[in-house]
Amino acid sequence: MILLQEVNLEAVFEENEGLEVTRENAKELRDFYRGGVQQKAKAEKEFQEKGYPVAMKLYLSSNELFSTLLEYIDRDSAEYNLFEGTSILFFPNLLVADNHLKMGRIHDAMGRQRPAYRNWKRALSLVRRSLESERTEWGLALQQELLLLLAPKKD
Amino acid sequence: MGQMVKWWIVLFCALFFWMQGSEGKFTRSWASPSIFHTYVGQMRAPDFSLEDLQGKMVNIRDYRGQVVLLNFWATWCPDCRKEGPSFNTLHQYRSQGFALFRINTKESRETIRKFLEKKPSQFSILLDTKGKVGRLFGVWAHPTTYLIDRQGIVRCRSVGAVDWTDAEAKGIIEQLLNER
Numbered sequence: 001m002i003l004l005q006e007v008n009l010e011a012v013f014e015e016n017e018g019l020e021v022t023r024e025n026a027k028e029l030r031d032f033y034r035g036g037v038q039q040k041a042k043a044e045k046e047f048q049e050k051g052y053p054v055a056m057k058l059y060l061s062s063n064e065l066f067s068t069l070l071e072y073i074d075r076d077s078a079e080y081n082l083f084e085g086t087s088i089l090f091f092p093n094l095l096v097a098d099n100h101l102k103m104g105r106i107h108d109a110m111g112r113q114r115p116a117y118r119n120w121k122r123a124l125s126l127v128r129r130s131l132e133s134e135r136t137e138w139g140l141a142l143q144q145e146l147l148l149l150l151a152p153k154k155d
Numbered sequence: 156m157g158q159m160v161k162w163w164i165v166l167f168c169a170l171f172f173w174m175q176g177s178e179g180k181f182t183r184s185w186a187s188p189s190i191f192h193t194y195v196g197q198m199r200a201p202d203f204s205l206e207d208l209q210g211k212m213v214n215i216r217d218y219r220g221q222v223v224l225l226n227f228w229a230t231w232c233p234d235c236r237k238e239g240p241s242f243n244t245l246h247q248y249r250s251q252g253f254a255l256f257r258i259n260t261k262e263s264r265e266t267i268r269k270f271l272e273k274k275p276s277q278f279s280i281l282l283d284t285k286g287k288v289g290r291l292f293g294v295w296a297h298p299t300t301y302l303i304d305r306q307g308i309v310r311c312r313s314v315g316a317v318d319w320t321d322a323e324a325k326g327i328i329e330q331l332l333n334e335r
Binding site: 017018022024025028031084085086 | 192194195196198199200201229231232260261286289290291292293295296297309314
């Protein structure tokens with residue numbers, strides 16, 4: 001299993017800082033990944049500051065970019081080889097799952113239980129897909145969190 | 156007889172339009188798409204500084220106001236070797252405010268020097284020893300080239316070997332040089 005200090009959200013953000021990729025400028029699969037990560041980084045900031053409507057838009061736009069990529073490459077990897085001697089953390093499934101988890105939390109905070117549940121269900125299936133290709137502490141933690149959110153509530 | 160002439164006219168017209176259509180199709184299928192991807196919007200180039208082959212520090216901010224070409228390359232990359240010599244023809248633009256840096260990814264000075272003995276470069280070679288600058292630009296393949304305008308905006312990218320003696324490549328540089 002790959003530990004959280006090696007593979008985590010901050011590390012993914014750090015690898016994709018720099019020249020911005022917008023939807024219009026995404027031409028290659030690598031652009032779609034980079035753009036998806038960059039949109040997610042912005043969404044996380046808004047989410048933490050409780051700017052929910054903006055965060056929601058950014059999560060959706062991040063997922064849109066990732067979904068193009070996932071049509072071609074649907075496996076996560078801690079060492080996705082770009083070229084000789086250079087690899088990146090490549091976790092499109094886990095990142096989309098995390099986006100769904102946060103979108104679910106936004107719906108939940110606004111009292112919309114059904115869409116929240118749908119987002120968490122979707123997130124769980126993506127986390128499982130991620131764990132099938134790369135077993136990470138990050139993925140297991142997300143899975144645990146989602147199972148708790150989806151567990152029937154005791155009155 | 157009149158009927159016959161009418162049929163010939165119809166047949167001729169049909170043939171004419173079919174040929175027009177088929178020529179269009181061929182033109183589309185044979186036309187090679189440009190290797191250059193033009194960026195939409197104002198994509199500001201990230202700032203960075205790197206050592207050149209002689210050990211001098213180069214800061215990209217110092218070249219603001221000039222048209223800058225950044226070429227990410229490595230000696231192990233066949234397409235980089237192929238396009239390398241064609242950069243030397245861009246020397247003519249230097250006096251107009253053109254700067255070109257060939258950024259080598261993660262190779263030693265010795266490897267690069269040995270390579271340049273056989274294939275000399277008239278432009279500065281910068282050393283991205285940890286691949287940090289490549290990461291800032293999101294380089295995922297070699298060679299990748301970025302063209303930055305005088306305002307520091309990334310205007311264009313190419314992935315793969317470019318013949319820099321070609322009119323299209325030179326045309327893009329000239330267009331950027333003419334913008335004030």
